[in-house]
Amino acid sequence: MKILKFGGTSVQNAKMINEVIKIIKNSLKKDKIAVVVSAFSGITDKIIQAGQNAAKGDDKHLEDFKEIEKRHMEAIKFLIDIKKQSKILAETKTILNELEDCLNGIFLIKELSVRSLDFIMSFGERLSAYIVSRALIEKKVDSEFVDSRNLVKTDMMFGNANVNIKETFQNIQKHFHNNKKLNIITGFIGSTDKNATTTLGRGGSDYSAALFGAALNVKEIEIWTDVDGVMTADPRKVKKAFSIPYLTYEEAMEMSHFGAKVIHPPAMRPATEKKIPMIIKNTFNPEFPGTYISAKIPAKIEKISQITGISSINNVDILQVQGSGLVGVVGVAKRLFQTLAEKKINIILISQASSEHSICIAINPQDSEKALDAIHKEFELEISSGQVDKVKVENKKSIIAVVGERMRNTPGISGKLFSSLGNNGINIAAIAQGSSELNISLVIDREDEEKALKAIHDTFFLSKYREINVFLIGTGLIGSTLLNQIKAQNSQLQNKLNIKVNIIGLGNSKDMIFAKEGIDLKKWQQILESSKEKMNIENFINKVKELNLPSSVFVDCTACEEVSNQYENILNSNVDIVTPNKKANSGKFETYKKLKTLTKEKNCKFLYETNVGAGLPILSTLHDLLISGDKILKIEAILSGTLSYIFNTLDSQKEFSEIIKTAKSKGFTEPDPRDDLSGLDVARKLLILSREMGSTSKLKDIAIEKLIPEECFKAQNIEDFFKKLQKYDQLMKDKIKKAQKEKKVLRYVATLENNKAQISLQSVDQNHPFYTLSGSDNIVSFTTNRYKKTPLVIKGPGAGADVTAAGVFADIMRVIR
Template sequence: MSSSFVVHKFGGTSVGNVAAMNAVQTIVANLTSDKIAVVVSAMGGKPKVTDLLISLVELAKTKQTQEIQSIIDSIEKKHAEAVAELLPKAVGDEIMAQIRHDLNTLQELLHAISIMRSYNENVTELVSGHGELWSARIMTQVLNHHLQLSGKKERFAFIDSREVLTVEIDPNHGPVVLYEITAAKLRARMEAMKNATHLCITGFICSTNEGVVTTLKRDGSDFSASIFGRVLKAASITIWTDVSGVYSADPRRVPEAKILPQISYQEAMELAYFGAKVIHPKTMAPAVLESIPIFIRNTFDPEHPGTRIYHRRPPSPTNNAKQIVSGFSTIDDLALFNLEGTGMVGVHGVASRLFNALDRIKVNVVLIAQASSERSICFAIPAKNALDAKEAIEAAFFKELHHGLIDTVTYEAPVSIIAAVGDNMSQTPGVCSRFFGALGRAGINILGISQGSSERNISAVVRFEDSGAALRAVHSSFFLADQTISIGIVDSRSKVGEALQNQIFQQAQWLAKKYKLDLRVRAVAHGPNMKLHSTGFDPASLAEAKVQKFDMDQFLDHVHAGHIPYALIVDLSNGPEMVEHYPSWLASNCFIVSSNLHVASTNLSLRKTMDREAKEREVVLDTEACLGMGVPVLSTIQNLLQTGDSITRIETSWSSVMNSLLLEIQNTKSSVATAIQRVISTQFSALSPNDIIDDLTGVASAKKMVLLARELGLKLNVTDAKLDSPIPIPPTQSEPWTIAQVVSYVGEYESAVASYSHSSRPMRMTTTLNATGQGSISIQVHNIDDPMHPFYNLIGAQCGLAVHTDRHAPYPLFLSGTSFASDTTKGLAASSLFSSVLNIARTLG
């Protein structure tokens, strides 16, 4: 076990109620050190005891007696409830007697204030520090009670820090610790307690050298822990709170924020200065002087290792720009001033006069940037001081303003500072490029820039309304994989949609580890509903997510999150209305993977708009899955064209329902109505009735061939195709088809379909694209009796495609695959869509 003290400080939430105090007792009981100092805050919760105590003083001044009594009663009740549950009655009664005595004393003081109708700061300091006295007394006995029950000899000694922690009040810097006096007093106190090795110390409170009770002000309990860590020459200081460490950014604004396992003292100070809820820089000072590591850990998740704050890490030659930045933080509600003019160039004392003017009105300057030409100085201050600062500056430069040597003093408010923090940033190429590039890609306008010579801070000033998007954008650039894709899935609850989601979930971890590809399904839609997730669904969160009414604009905005590098929408729907949104999706920098065959039936004008948007935005509309073959047809055609080959003709056989129907009739000699009923029920039950009609009439084949034709640059529409199917296109009807209506309609063409059953071999529906000239598409059912024909060995729902080119003559390039239309191939259809997503991902980053 360690021969040095370890200091563990527990904040207000850690001692806020019975459950929290029990958690503290368990944590302390599991410590292996033989010297332990526990520092505690006042009981937290809502409201905090310290806040209640402070409010009493002002209430006394205004003589609000009833309110005072109500607060005192609530304070007593809060502590009494904890004592009753945590301690034996005899011990608890003794503590409550002391608390009631203190409350009575406070009431007498408050009564005096109500008579005088005034008070000073010393009174507030005295009253506000009682919460720590009470919680420390309770916690001391809770810890000792457990030690007694465990049969251990050690006992915690209660230390009232007012009796040992001595400070001197500095009007500018607040309480300054007198370490030698404090150490001597603590040493004497511990010797009087037979060199106690277990201490329970009040945080926050202290006394001056004259014995006047005061406090350590903001973050005083953390400061107390650091002070006692230095005085006790502790091996470590652990701050227990309600978060599991220091985050890379505010998790309320950046859902992807991560716990940092370690940061340097200097990085922690920078993050704290720029608003991160870490630990106050002043708190760390005693620990830094003695090189004592500080740990930030979660009382309510004690197994989490938290964040270690320690001395600066040496730069690693292998560190890159992404690895060097530890975190990001912001300061909001600022005003950015600009002082500019030719009369500033080469003039001595301008900066001195400017900042002296601000000093006279006690305004803190947060950021300063000056052009090397000396023509302008910009600086940021709290927005609440903007008007006073403007008047002070105009008064200081009245002469220059009057003679036009300095332009008018201007400022913009509110603005925010986004700060990137990391040791040795100036020694690592690419940090600024990545930081400012992320802001540029997110469309964030930068108002000012500053980088300190300390090498560990880069700051950008942005408009307040842009601060959230800016913070998420820069954080993503450094903490997310370069190939992070936000995915939205339309028609997610179809069988293919569910299969696709499952495949992405199953492969996500492996893809991230193997290829640093981070696929995040953040939005899913089905019919009138949708579900959204800030960081990305997993199976559990998808099942539990709240269902919302589908809103296209909200869906698109969520998928196209500015802080995630890439956005992609997978359209599994089969309606023309969704295709109408493609231009706006592409214009929003969204990639599209579509299996919606209606994309082929769009007019040429709309298709040109899609292609133009895709080209301008450098995104992709991938329609490979529309062909339903499971092999890369479109990319194969593009490879042929790009290598200089010439395609003269394309033949396909991909009417799965019709080809299966013809095979069924050939094998069973049953009626057409019976055959189609059996084919649908056994193979294509997942297809909609409308999709079945499109397949049987050849319309679906025509749409697919139009996609290939347009890939070749031919200006063909579905209406240009010559359809020669035994089942003609039915008249348009207002209501969707039913399966019964499909069977009945097909049965009407018994003789036409049955005539194909007399062939020695099963007939097939084929589609031919003549790619010469302006091109033409023809669809027909015929007998494939030539053994050399590429479709000769196809059976039923199998698909085939033959590409005739100059270089491949006299034999075509032949591709064959399994149809996606059948019930057994939904996983294959999902795999094809997943492959398209991965193909796009390979082009990114």
Template sequence: MYVLKFGGSSVANAENIRKVAAIVQSSDAKQVVVVVSALGGMTNELLTLGTKAAEGDENYKGHLDDLRERHLNVVKSLLPITGQSSSLSLVMQLFNELEDIAESIFRLREFSPATKDRILAFGETLSSKIIAAYFASLNLSHRWLDAKNVILTNSKFSNAKVHLEPTMEIISKTIQNFNEKIILVPGFIASNKKGQTTTLGRGGSDYTAALFAAALNATRLEIWTDVSGMMTADPRWVSGARIIQHITFKEAMELSHFGAKVIYPPTIIPAMNAGIPILIKNTFDPEAPGTLIDNEPTTHELEQEIVTGISSMTEIALLSIEGSGMVGVPGTSKTLFETLAAAQINVILITQSSSEHSICVAVDAADIELAKEALDSSFNNEITTGKIEPIKIERGLSIVALVGDKMKSHPGISGKMFSVLGRNGINVRAIAQGSSEKNISAVIAFEDVKKAINVLHEAFFEKVYKQLNLFIVGVGNVGSRLLAQLKQQKSYLQHNLNIQLRIAGLANSRKMVFSDNGGVSLDHWEQALQEGQQFELSAFINTVIEKNVRNAVVVDVTANAAIAGTYKKFLEKSVAVVACNKIACSSSYEDYQQLKSLSKAFNAPFFFETNVGAGLPVIGTLNDLLRSGDEVVKIQAVLSGTLNFVFNNYDTTKTFEQVVAMAQQEGYTEPDPRLDLGGTDVMRKILILARESGHALNMEDIQNTPFLPASCFEGSVEDFYGQLKVHEDHFKKLYEAAANEGCKLKYVASFEQGKASVGLQAVSAQSDFFHLYGKDNIVLFYTKRYPDQPLVIKGAGAGADVTASGVFADLIKTVY
């Protein structure tokens, strides 16, 4: 025997009812009890109907017509035409009865609790009768059973208490005489000993199902709803919330008490007492495993997960009693709780200081004025004599609670919880922990509850990787090395930094390719790009923006001015930009400032460390100095790995043209070597450093003393190499003049007192630049804190691998 309960969303319309029938038909139980709620939202609609009538609002009639029409449409959509007549007549008959009751309410202007229950009961009666008719149309063996005939309650209308022993006996005796496979029961409704209709209050249909399960000693109680089970947190607030596949009754009670909406605590009690497992299932995803609730110890996917779930309760108010007259005086707590109980006010949370100087209780915000009035009366004498201070109330509060059986005897859970809340600026107003240690609750401001649940879920549950979606432009020397490094480190990033890399798009000057699923394969990206569509810049921009993926980063590994011109569009759409390309940050100062402002305004990271010194931490170090309050006085640097390589290798045994060609073959130069040898690249770099230091410079403000003859800048790159051969004597003279003085040639950039310059210099052995070998760069920062001995950054300043590693480091920074 299984008991299956279907909530309002599960039977909201004809389509959903068909899903319900399919689930019932697929059940492997020999006999099932099916408990159904009213059509989704119908209980509230019926309450509105009665309220309007009681207020003398004649619009109740139109409201009644709408409800009637809704039910008639469900019948027409659900049943074949030949089988609709009797069901339509039944619906009309029930609505005629409902109309008579509503008219009486309208005339009397009275909506008593008993009448309210009678009206609300129509919801479940109508839905269950319609579903019974549909089962009949499918030739399913079934019987409709009126819950009012088997569930007996007291006369506390709207929240009636069930007389358990006679109810269990009647259900058992009634069902044992039924041979049909399906017994269909309307939930929520019952009757008192006078035969008057009563309702079971919040979660009433679940409670009906639990009563049947306990009375029949069912194998399992299944609660079918519109979610796939209880979750680690409210999915409306926490995107990473996941299903709890297994939970104990007591854990479920705790989570439900503090706001988990899947089940209501009293629902669990009959099944829990009978030891009947409860399975929460999703009507709209019946294959999902759901949540199993039983008495077995909870298991988790990860053994280190001590917390089972995080729950919350909003619209809470705190009520505080304090005063020196409470200390050592017995009976204060007794009076407090007796007073609240007499006023029928439920206490949600209690905390008392060890000094007995104060007691704090949390109640529903709607009850706070009544609670204060009752306590003011009870403690009037103590307040008047000053033994107890006037009762204090605080509104606008919520409760967040950690729940889990495994929390018991595991030290550090509370500390971690409050540490996480504190680091995020969330003030805890009150704290409570049950003696069972299954629950730690904190009262916080309502406006902090979403933030609190998210940070707690992140701290206790999230093993989910943060996906980084990369759109890489440029797959030449540096770009291809970057892709190789991403492939090499993909597993490391996932397991050590919880970063999941995904190449969402890839482009070069000819082709572009995008991937919506797992990303472009790092093993076969060359083939994927070759088979991609023709590259068109506007199409690339639009595609990146339209995809609107999370944690998107455009990575520019080109020297293309048009690509640099797209950064504004990406930043305005909160897409991060990582640039190896120096053009954007060395364009006009206004454009540079705009990019920085857009990055801040749209919370979109903009990193360009490799603009200066390839993989060396030059810009990052400069920013750290400034953020810590230091001030730049002077910068001196050799910023071209290309020029340093050239002059370190040119000793006239090879021609200058041969050495430059070797530098280009090694990947140390820009595609057009004149950008390096003409000083443009170094000008851009010192300009960027000057700007990052806080100075408003432009390229034309930089003094450039060229060493190349003017004819080298004419024509193509091939013509350039030809001119290097022609002017070999010029380069020999430069070298010999320096060598005769015991000096070396270095291309030096300087910035001091707001002025910048670049040019070839002969440096002596005493210079920091003299012992600079290969393709290395060096930057000397003279600051207020480093006035005499500069802060020195030195290392490889060119090369595909080191430049790619600098881009890689910037990518990781976008995550944090």
């Protein structure tokens, strides 16, 4: 035999009742069953509202009653043939008249006692069970309405009555011995030995199902609801949550205690004592297997993760009782907990330091003021003498509970859990874990709850992919190329590395746009252009903070100091940064040092490989050499693609000014070529290399040989600049001829040696690695203790949108990998 229990959403209207009937008829083909039903969805709340309005003397209780009456009458008219409706409508009206009379009585005396509330709440289940039983008869199923008040006997604790198990079981067994029809039973309600109506508290209908199941020793209890079983996390907060196929009773109770939509723990007790499996099924998806809850998970079932699920309580307050007067004093905890118990304050979580110096408890926010007052009164003497501090209250907290049988005796679970939160900048205010190792509970800021759930879920469950959430500013040549690369590579990343890159925010100099689920990269330009949100860097950063997504990365593809000035703010928000923008690292040393310090303090990544050499692995190679213990003796580098092109093209037959004009026409130079010829861009890159080696250098410390005279820099415009430059063509030819005579070539070389940085035009011979450089390539030569005879050389394109964007893309991947 089985018990089938249908919740309020399963019987919310006539259409759903028909679906329930299909499930019942299908079950009857296989087993003998009994059915427990809840009130129609929303009806219990509406009855409570009607009672409260009546108690206040508010005529709105009449409107509430009319709505209750309408919903039940409409269900009957839909479910029952018109020729058979009159009797059922009349019987239903009789029940409704009783409710109406009771509400009128409450209205007259202006009082709603707990006992009266229990009585009026019972009408929801009574109406629902009666209508379902009659609808089944209409569908040729011989069924009988059962008012469980006649069978389930309780004490007089109205609102949350305690069941007399022995008498209740005897009543149920006797009833089923004498009644062979399909029983449609009211959930949630019982009665005292004097037949006063009581309710069974939160999860009461589930409890009713468990009581009937245990009394009849059924083989299974099916709980039909509106979800596909118990989920690994709340699907409203974690989109990748999925149904858990198997749970133990203990796992289900732990998850339920911390907010998971399972079964209220007391409701499970009768079933667990008789070791009766409970199955959570979905009325809206009846073919889905749901979640099977039993004493033990079948040995043949392979667990998909080290944990079973994650649940949370959204809003709690933390009370911290601390002081030297707590240390080694017997009975302090007893006094604290007894004081709160006397005030009927439920403690959700307890955490105590081994030093006994402090006790931390989590409670419902509505109880905080009452708890605070009670504790201060209980410990008044200790507080006045300074032995106990005044109780601290921390508001707006959430509890995250990680649950699973497999956590027992499995090393590394806590480390993995704490790392997943730490890597996403989520601070833990309190921790609690029982010796059973079945549950690790953490208190965090409420604003971080969703972020924490997603981070933990991605860490422990083998999701289809890990997500990285990108906020990109700068959609010019490099930024747009990067977006195209991500679009082209995303499916490959998902298939091979289980990584998905979401572009959550985009901004350019004019507009900005955000999409929590990701911007469609096939039409990002149209989406951004149509945005009504104008770019404001502070607002952009505030939106990144507000969304508070795990694995968030801020990507700066601008050359703008206004953006780089926000890096400190971004890192303080525990968001990683990837950028080709050199402004922050080549500006004030104090800024550079502060950003480095913040990355350590906040456990964030600040990646800028493309600051030097675009996509070439120059900075990462330098870091590898240093951390492996090598000593850098000298760095030589050609770090400007523009100047590389100029000197690789220049010979004694060509005019210096004409080559620069050609380079400008091909887009190899800045709009004003003097920006390249000044050597400042190379100096910034050399400064970054120097600082990465531990130097405190400033830009002014670098000796720069300018390639053109001061007269050219003072030219009023570009045309005037080229006229003045022609005067020096012969001077450059003479330098080239001299180099050629010595079988050398000219190169504009940045050098770092003995803590001195300089940039100069040099002649290099055939033995030098820079001799064969061609096109616009960059090249870096590391001379170290290990690479002394033959320097370590890195060579390749050091400029261009494709390679720079690829370098930025690689840094984004380093964040998550």
